Amino acid sequence: MYALSSSLVRSPALRQGLQKVAASRQVSLKVVSVGSTNKDESYFEKNERLGREMSPHLTIYKPQLTSMLSIMHRGTGLALGMGVWGLGLGALIASQDISHYVTMVEGLQLSGATLTAIKFIIAYPVGYHSANGIRHLLWDTGRFLKIKEVYSTGYAMVAASFVLTAILALL
Template sequence: MAALALRGLGRRCLLARLGPGPTLHQSIPMATTAREEMRRFWERNERAGRPLSPHVSIYKWSLPMAMSISHRGTGVALSLGVSLFSVAALLLPEHFPHYLAQVRALSLGPALVCSAKFLLALPFCYHTWNGIRHLAWDLGKGLKLPQVTQSGVLVLALTLLSSAALAAL
């Protein structure tokens, strides 16, 4: 009971000190509404011939853009692969040589085995070479657009060569 009385007294004192709040009659009307502003914005864009979406015509796919997305994708894929392999190593009842022997018992052709090894090595090699490229960028090297494209082509070539070399082992 005392808490309610104290709360009521505190509220009255606070309201008396602050005075009445702004009412609808005291507020200043806005010059334009949001709808009018948006209508003027889109009319101005139509007169200027601007596209409705920047993704339609402004941002065209380029090698650096595709490689940036691929770098993130391979990073996620590699971390998921390592995590799944680790969990499998912990939970499966047999040791790794047992499962390797089962794969060898399938008698897959050398072309299929080499292709599988290449596909497993490809994201690792790409992410490694592109990571080195990003480290060079962190040092401020090769940030001009022609250099970015050249280093992208170099990363792709090194990725293919190193993946093929690992698959050949």
């Protein structure tokens, strides 16, 4: 392969480099008969047969603030997306307009604290995702990227998300 590729290369320096690589490279091939491979063998069975251990993956790592905030950001984004889809499909399928459903909820005669708690739960993905989105926008400008700043902005973002959510829930 190197002989063919070096004959196609016009640059003497590159050709010389290819020759040095070819001289220092040791390649050995092992012939394996077709019968020694098992095509019905699963990935896990093959690794067990070869004595390969499964990587411990997430089970060996201690949860960190940064990873938990990232997972939560993805989760709130998913919740918001599902909420938008649910409201959109509900609006298409519903036989009544929104005032009918508001009257139904009012008919439940829930306490003010219960309504506020429900509103808080519904508003939390908005508050968290918005606050963390602003944090990410700040990162995009090159600010707050040192580890200490990442953690301090993480704690500040969590506090801001609760404040924002509380404001939304009390409306």
